[in-house]
Amino acid sequence: MLPLEKSNAGKSRSSQLSDQDQKRYITIPFSNLDSPITFTTAHAAVAADSYYRHQKSLGHSPHYLAGIKDHSRSTQQISRSDVDEMFSRGDAYRNQFQKQMDLLQIHPDKIFRTKSEVHKKTVTDFFRKLITNNDIYTCRVDGLHCTRCHIAISHDPHPTSVPPSQCPDCQGELEPIHEDPYFFRLKKFEKLILRHIQNHSDFIKPQFLKIELENRIKSGLKDVIVSRPTFEYGIPIPGETDQIIAGWFEGLIGYISALADSENNQRFLDYWPAHIQMVQSETVWMHAVAWPAMLLAGEVSLPERIFVTGDWNVDIDSDHPSLPASTSPCEIAEIFGSDSVRYFLLSHVPFGMNAVFQVSEFHKSIQRNLIHDLDGLTQRTLSLTQKVFHGTIPDPEGYDGDPEIRSLGEQLCKDIRENIATLQFSRILDEFGHTVRSLRYLLEENKPWTWPQKGPEGLPARKFFYSLLESLRILAHQIGPFLPTTSARMLTLLGISPESELSPSDEKWGQLEVGKTLPPPSPLFPEFESAKFDTQSSSNNPLRKSS
């Protein structure tokens, strides 16, 4: 059974979802076969992963989709005559993709392949339906084809302007072509899409892109070609032998075909419409205009939110040796640990903004926020606990927590809840840092290391340390969706098995087991120390070893 067989489906979210078990569908862009994981793709994937883990920590059942486009141009060119080679390359890429995701602790529910039969069938059904509805038509055009970049232009069944003499992209020479391509009636949906964007202020984020798109739609849409001349690998157009469905068109439908399951329509009914679709800036037009139009034509509900992620570049560092532009976030994660990379990607800029990866900035940020602040607080608290209480969790005798320390934790939980809904990861990590620094300040102000003279294991000290340890536990739980490894390490140091799933009740005060013996303190970021990274010297730069 395929999703589209009940294509009017697509639940009304408010009526069918209880707060207890929200089934939110989160997607990231499908990866092109053979493209490496970049900071841009990792950024979106880490963000989606963090949101997904947060949903789970609330007790919900989200579904996180990643995918691979098997029908990319590179495979068409190289392995046109060899199906087996294409499949084996796709499989190899999938394994590599999985490995890289693992390195960053990104765990989607599914890595979808567009070579799958279910995708082929869904796309074919979808295409057929749009032909039946007369939203796809075929029409003879006299177009132009760029001999350099192989892009066809001037494909307009009702041309309104003079055809250009040079390729607008590369200034290459143009040659005339005559085809009978299939058009999708994008123009027909112009007003509907515009209205949808205007009426749903969250449909496209960030906001500035919404304004830009509104203006572009207002200036008029043209019908768009959804076919390509024959290649070996692509999904054939029903009833045609020499044309296939354009890759972008087919790829978009992947978000739906990935929800097909063998038994029935249930997964599609549960998870569509998507809650968040993260897309790259270069495909905004396709995702925010063409995709909604396709869904409208196919009588499928529109996704709730299209979130356009920022572009990242690896760039020259004026004061320090720069990295090769091809440096991958996975290489960085291998050396410095996954959470360092996750932290930097999520915190460096507000989600959706463009950014530059500079190794000195990265290093400074981790050093300050994670090692100095977070690990510093953890080590100080734990080593004092070792000294004063012989490494056991002190008994506060029913005391329900230092009000100031407690309110810091409560405030953090509240801030995270408020900011996660709008994907403001950098703000969440800022708030986290603020809480950590406030706790450090309290420690500094109270100077508990001077207390032993006044009575080392007295009730005031036990109350204070219990509160501190308990707030560390809350910090560890709260940071879990964003920095899973660090969270697990912190929990281990607090004598809690990190295996246990995060849950909403983790917010509740007073869960540490009094009297429990804690393991000896160990650093939260050992990778950083072992990397012995020196931003001043390129000879000592571990990233240089392979370049």
Place this chain on the structure above:
RNA sequence: GGGCCCAUAGCUCAACGGUUAGAGCACCGGACUCAUAAUCCGUCGGUUCCAGGUUCGAAUCCUGGUGGGCCUACCA
């Protein structure tokens, strides 16, 4: 050509029309040792790009400049 965004301390950025425009980094100075990588405190730092306008009141709103960035669909 059309459209969008940005301009605030040396750097990176905050500030919902309303106290004296704030943080972090860097610099400089002084302490300290509970801390796996030391740490703590303090000083210094501003014509909010320019010119007008609205207002009791403008970094914030409006108009016009100047400078910078980005987008402008049928490759996947």
